[in-house]
Amino acid sequence: MNVLIGAKTHFSLGESICNPEHLVKDVKKAGWTGLVVSDVSSIDAMPTLSQKADGLDIGLAVQVYVVDDLTWRAAKRGEPKKAPNGFFMPTLMAVNEQGFRDIAALLTLAQTEDHKCPKPNRPQLTLDEVLEVVERGNVTMTLGSAYSVFSLRDAHDKLTKIAASLTSSTASVELVPVNTAYYDAHNAKAIAAIGRYGFGVMLTRPTLNGKGEVSFRNAMNCILDHSKVTENWRREAPEDLHVLTPGEMQYEINQTIERLAKRGFAESDLKNIFEVAETATDEYFLCNTYKWQKMPVSLPSMAADPLQALIGICKDGWRKRLTKKVFGYQPPEEKLPAYRDRLKYELDVLRKMGFEDYFLLVHYIVKWSKENDVMVGPGRGSVGGSLVAYLMGITDVDPIRFGLIFERFLNPDRIDLPDIDLDFMSSRRQEVVEQLVKQFGEENVACIANYNTIAGAGAIREASKAFGLYENQYECSKLVPKENGQSIPIEEAVAFVPELEAFALANPTVWKTAVGLQGCFRNFAQHAAGVIVAGEPIVNRAVINSDKGMAVANWDKRVVEDFGLIKLDVLGLSNLDILRLAKDHIKETTGVVMNFTDVPLDDPKIMEAFAKGKTYGVFQFESGGMRKLLKDLGQEEALNFDDITAATALFRPGPMQSGLMDTYVKIKKGYEEPNYPHPNMKPALEETRSVIVYQEQVMQIARDLAGYSMAEADHLRKIMGKKDPIKMAEQRDKFVDGCLSKSGLDAGPATFLFDQIEKFAGYGFNKSHASAYTLLSYMTMWVKVYHPEAFFASCMTILPEDRLQGLAKDALDHGIYIVPPDINKSSDRYEIGYDKKREQKVLYAPFQSIKGLSETGARAILEARKTLGRKFKDKADFVASVNRRACNIRVQDSLDKVGAFASIEPSQLDARHPDRLRDQKEMLPGIITNNVKADRIIVVDAYVAGQLVEITEEACACTACPMGGMMHPSPALGKKPRIMIITDMPTWKEEEKGMFGVGDTADFVKEAMDLHGFKMKDVYFTSLIKARKPKEMEFENSMINGCSKFLHREIELMKPPVIVALGTKTIRHLVPDARGNWEELISKSHYDPKMDCTIVFGLNPGQIAFDDSKQGLLNAVFEQVAEIFA
Secondary structure, three states, X not given: OOEEEEEOOOOOOOOOOOOHHHHHHHHHHHOOOEEEEEEEOOOOOHHHHHHOOOOOEEEEEEEOEEEOOOOOOOOOOOOOOOOOOOEEOOEEEEOOHHHHHHHHHHHHHHOOOOOOEOOOOEOEEOHHHHHHHHOOOXXXXXXXXXXXXXXXXXXXXXXXXXXXXXXXXXXXXXXXXXXXXXXXXXXXXXXXXXXXXXXXXXXXXXXXXXXXXXHHHHHHHHHHHOOOOOOOOOOOOOOOOXXXXXXXXXXXXXXXXXXXXXXXXXXXXXXXXXHHHHXXXXXXXXXXXXXXXXXXXXXXXXXXXXXXXXXXXXXXXXHHHOOOOEOOEOOOHHHHHHHHHHHHHHHHHHHHHOOHHHHHHHHHHHHHHHHOOOOEOOOOHHHHHOHHHHHOOOOOOOOOOOOOOHHHHOOOOOOOOOOOEEEEEHHHHHHHHHHHHHHHOOOOEEEEEEEEEOOHHHHHHHHHHHOOOOHHHHHHHHXXXXXXXXXXXXXXXXXXXXXXXXXXXXXXXHHHHHHHHOOOEEEEEEEEEEEEEOOOOHHHOOOEEOOOOOOEEEEEOOOHHHHOOOEEEEEEEHHHHHHHHHHHHHHHHHOOOOOHHHOOOOOHHHHHHHHOOOOOOOOOOOOHHHHHHHHHHOOOOOOOHHHHHHHHHHOOHHHHHHOHHHHHHHHHHOOOOOOOOOHHHHHHHHHHOOOOOEHHHHHXXXXXXXXOOHHHHHHHHHHHHHOOHHHHHHHHHHHHHHHHHHHOOOHHHHHHHHHHHHHHHOOOEOHHHHHHHHHHHHHHHHHHHHOHHHHHHHHHHHOOHHHHHHHHHHHHHOOEEEEOOOOOOOOOOOEEEEEOOOOEEEEEOOHHHOOOOXXXXXXXXXXXXXXXXXXXXXXXXXXXXXXXXXXXXXXXXXXXXXXXXXXOOOOOOOOOOHHHHHHHHHHOOOOOOOOOOOOOOOOOOHHHHHHHHHHHHHHHHXXXXXXXXXXXXXXXXXXXXXXXXXXXXXXXXXXXXXXOOOOHHHHHHHHHHHHOOXXXXXXXXXXXXXXXXXXXXXXXXXXXXXXXXXXXHHHHHHOOOEEEEEOHHHHHHHOOOOOOOHHHHOOOEEEEOOOOEEEEEEOOHHHHHOOHHHHHHHHHHHHHHHHHHO
């Protein structure tokens, strides 16, 4: 036997875990010359199988669900039970190229809303639909194996119908040599059908896992149906459904013949039938000649003469973009020849590669977006290296000005398709996609799929759940390290992550399963941004799923180009919404129509703001670490645009861990001199002070030092990124030889330089992307510096709730106050205003910022105001005018509480009166920066003191978590406490002394307290978790669950007006809705109306021991506490 038919890959969810690449290797190693995979309702394995075949013949087949009734749905709760919907699963096999298209069309039909069954979730067809396609002669079919037509009650009727429509060459029975009673019964029925109905015959055998991996497959099935491996009801498949050798297959055939002979068949007849089946199977590729290969590019025709159209647009762009300043720069006359040469070169490359229509397509959607007020980003990814894209308005990045390389985007020596990523306003991204559908037809436009697989950390979690482990038992999964954003294999990570090693030793079966399931397909999903636009119906090249609205092609981003389908990444970016709204605010308040490309990139005020780290709300530059980097860079001399661009590239794990970021900072400050290992490297590295920051610098060094062409240099860059040892060795030799001929470098120094470049190349960032995104950040900072009200109004309207309090505090630092909604001045966004009484700039919060007031309610208020054509006179006027379904009594009360009617009801308190704070803190979460003033002290009488002692003793005796019996320090109780300080858990010094508030960590807290007039007599010092967790002990939820009851009793007894929560565990326990990391949480506050207490968020003081600059953050926390008591 030569051809193996019936194997499945992990795309057959719930049946197989075979990785297509591994399957091909196993099949070749076993000695087969051909492989036909028949996945369930999926042809997604085909590209990988074909690309990895290396001489192995690959056929295309697929199993489909054929049902009696497409309208059948499972009975809902309370409805009478329904009889099952009978189905069988024939295998369809492509005979030729048209057969591929027919199968794709059938699978697409099965995915449509009127065909797909939601429960059980399966795409399905009718027998008539299948027979209609097979009758055309481009597809053959079998009658199924595991779920064959023979298993149906009306099998005879269906077999008669199939026999009447097809011939023995287009319809075959499957003989399956697997030693189970089910398959023996199936084979007996199949043999009987051959003579009775005149069907053909072939041999198939399911291959569902690697050898010895059946337990992995069973675990994967548990993962998919959310069950447990230990559940007794589970039926497990046979142990031997792995790739057999032809000899082992022959043995299984002989055994099957022996078993069938015992059922009454003549052994000689059986041998003849199986010989016919073997022959038919081995001759599969004589009849089924379809062989998958990459398809030519399919794009819509954008012009009668695409090249001339492209040239015309570029000429127009030349006049618009090179004859005036863009971002403060106009190329001088002497540089224009370089622009002409670059333009001619790029146009020639596009012509030769046939990508004119692609650029015209991208130009169309960008132009349409701008004409329809959808803001488009200045560029994303490597397309910034294209002058053609700049002149067409696709990007706003001048590649010659910024030193960007075209070959980084499109390498003329390779057949890679171009990949242009586009950013649009998040709120209007869908409009852009809908316009593509409208313009090019819904049959020619689709999103692409994502193949979600189980990665290292996920494999540990999923396997642990399948084996019934509790969450705290596999928390080590969070410690799986990543490289270039991807989890490294856990079998490698275990060598240097002790927690993983401990887990593996404690749970060997789970660990083995997790290792085995890495890379296994988990589910299909829709790619967040990928859209394809073709010049023909996409169903000719892909399976389309359209049961949930927008069509989604089955191919993911890694293979979609192999079918000639070019992906556009149509992304939504909320920062563009911020800039667009800011532009509206600027026009409304000043009358100026803002064009951001008019902003020069060397504005001293902007650079000063970056240097001072005033970047809260500024895209890419908000984190504390980034602000510190900017301050370091701007300490000795002014920043420039190149510095802030480099900062975006350097502030990443690789450059930080390798020391590249520190080196850059030291050279910028003048502490070190730039170091150019060879003079020919200086042109590439001078802008970044001799530090390799960008991938493009690696390319330029290869050209200037070793004589590479830019196309060859791009190839080198990719190889260095992938770290392929064989290709790296080839490139090392080429580089060394090039250094000798180009720069006169001997082999030793050249090899050393290659190794140094290779070391840092992996950390290099895409300069085109860095430049474009820094432009976005610069525009945002320009708005913040010159139009702060517009900046904060836009940010607070667009960004999520967890960002609002930080923005409100930053606005206050800029002299802008966030005030409650006003019934006549507010809208559905933050509105710019002025408080004449206090002579303050204000932003009126939107109506929907009030807890419980929906967007529908906000619209109702605005519609009532619009209908009246005037402002509301008083509350009664409002009630009489507004839709009272949308603004019911509860909504009116909420508006009243926050002071929305105060400006039209003279008898009410002013909206900003301190007595309204409690209601406003509760009803306007995250917006009101003022804290409720502390109007009481903590009363500690004899009863309270006695209860506190009792709580401490009970906590010490508690055994609800693994720390029972350990030292539980006593809380520190001041003589006249006003504040309760709660840390996550005691420090080692507090454990040693048996009391809170002692040791180095406590000293950091005392320093911050002293600075603002607090002493230990003013505080009650305790913790959430009452004992210190040893390093070797894994954290468990039971530690919080067991200890928190004591903390809540302490709070109930003390009734503190202010709690200082020092640590994210404490913060999230007290305020479960708190969002963000520790940097985003610190100095925020939350008013709890039930406790009548303000909870101020702070950092874990232990961090200061490793970074003393964080003392300032803790000081700011207690500054806020002091204000509460002022």
